[in-house]
Amino acid sequence: xxxxxxxxxxxxxxxxxxxxxxxxxxxxxxxxxxxxxxxxxxxxxxxxxxxxxxxxxxxxxxxxxxxxxxxxxxxxxxxxxxxxxxxxxxxxxxxxxxxxxxxxxxxxxxxxxxxxxxxxxxxxxxxxx
Amino acid sequence: xxxxxxxxxxxxxxxxxxxxxxxxxxxxxxxxxxxxxxxxxxxxxxxxxxxxxxxxxxxxxxxxxxxxxxxxxxxxxxxxxxxxxxxxxxxxxxxxxxxxxxxxxxxxxxxxxxxxxxxxxxxxxxxxx
DNA sequence: TATGCTTCCTGTAGTCGCTACAGGATCAAG
DNA sequence: CTTGATCCTGTAGCGACTACAGGAAGCATA
Numbered sequence: 406x407x408x409x410x411x412x413x414x415x416x417x418x419x420x421x422x423x424x425x426x427x428x429x430x431x432x433x434x435x436x437x438x439x440x441x442x443x444x445x446x447x448x449x450x451x452x453x454x455x456x457x458x459x460x461x462x463x464x465x466x467x468x469x470x471x472x473x474x475x476x477x478x479x480x481x482x483x484x485x486x487x488x489x490x491x492x493x494x495x496x497x498x499x500x501x502x503x504x505x506x507x508x509x510x511x512x513x514x515x516x517x518x519x520x521x522x523x524x525x526x527x528x529x530x531x532x533x534x
Numbered sequence: 535x536x537x538x539x540x541x542x543x544x545x546x547x548x549x550x551x552x553x554x555x556x557x558x559x560x561x562x563x564x565x566x567x568x569x570x571x572x573x574x575x576x577x578x579x580x581x582x583x584x585x586x587x588x589x590x591x592x593x594x595x596x597x598x599x600x601x602x603x604x605x606x607x608x609x610x611x612x613x614x615x616x617x618x619x620x621x622x623x624x625x626x627x628x629x630x631x632x633x634x635x636x637x638x639x640x641x642x643x644x645x646x647x648x649x650x651x652x653x654x655x656x657x658x659x660x661x662x663x
Numbered sequence: 664t665a666t667g668c669t670t671c672c673t674g675t676a677g678t679c680g681c682t683a684c685a686g687g688a689t690c691a692a693g
Numbered sequence: 694c695t696t697g698a699t700c701c702t703g704t705a706g707c708g709a710c711t712a713c714a715g716g717a718a719g720c721a722t723a
Contacts, residue, residue, distance in 0.1 A: 410699065420700090421682060429680090440689065442700060451661070458660050462643070463636050466680065476657055483647070483654040490644040490656055497637045501630060507592050508626045514591070515619040518612070525612040527619055528605055531587055532580070539670065549671090550711060558709090569718065571671060595709065 412445040416453035423453060431456060431470045464493055541574040545582035552582060560585060560599045593622055 413420045426432045427443075432452050435443045445453075452473060459469035468489050475481055517526035542549045555561045556572075561581050564572045574582075581602060588598035597618050604610055646655035 518616040
């Protein structure tokens with residue numbers, strides 16, 4: 406049984422963020438000690454770590470929450486889990502593609518700065534067309 | 535001289551977003567007609583288009599605003615403009631690198647779904663260690 | 664002229680995932 | 694007994710919008 410500070414250290418989730426997850430119902434509410442402080446069991450700390458893992462992979466909070474619920478449930482609906490993974494992968498791939506277009510555009514924009522043909526070639530490009 | 539609706543169409547910036555930019559001081563306040571409605575000159579519409587161009591390139595609003603101010607000013611400080619461009623390029627590159635790590639991790643995670651070794655291999659992976 | 668549709672106005676609240684207080688209570692160590 | 698760390702609740706801020714509510718005009722048709 407741990408305090409919120411210990412739970413934070415062991416899970417890697419910030420204290421304020423832990424309370425936020427609780428408020429949002431992402432993780433179940435922990436018990437309280439006599440003085441009203443939150444008390445975390447090892448499995449509750451593991452839950453926090455699980456959510457953090459999901460977040461680090463880019464899953465939105467509501468998906469992390471759903472994955473946690475699925476994990477807790479009787480029979481695991483593996484198909485739904487796989488769907489979330491696939492969706493997140495697609496999302497990530499399309500974000501990469503988008504950012505690569507941006508990178509190309511920015512590289513071209515910045516490269517204009519070398520040629521001092523106008524007052525400020527980059528601004529010119531931004532205004533042109 | 536155009537209404538906000540026309541300005542929105544011609545600039546590609548949504549009506550609510552135009553008003554938001556005005557509130558935030560990103561673009562100068564337009565004039566008003568007798569009945570209190572906003573009236574946009576062609577150059578004010580161009581300003582909106584400029585901000586949109588910046589946003590599409592990933593620049594944060596305060597940078598777009600600064601670039602607009604620089605453009606309006608007497609002498610253009612080309613160095614500052616170039617710095618913004620370089621910073622945005624670096625930012626974009628590091629975001630891409632980050633997302634590529636995520637993609638790799640997700641691909642591995644999802645690939646586990648094929649091997650039905652456990653109840654749900656993806657969840658197992660998320661909990662493990 | 665009356666009606667009805669569209670556009671416009673202001674102001675406020677919601678989104679997402681935190682993060683940072685303010686103002687207070689309690690605990691552990693010296 | 695005091696000091697400093699940790700905890701509590703509640704609220705507000707971030708960025709960049711987006712979505713109303715509730716009302717005032719404008720424009721076209723009957």
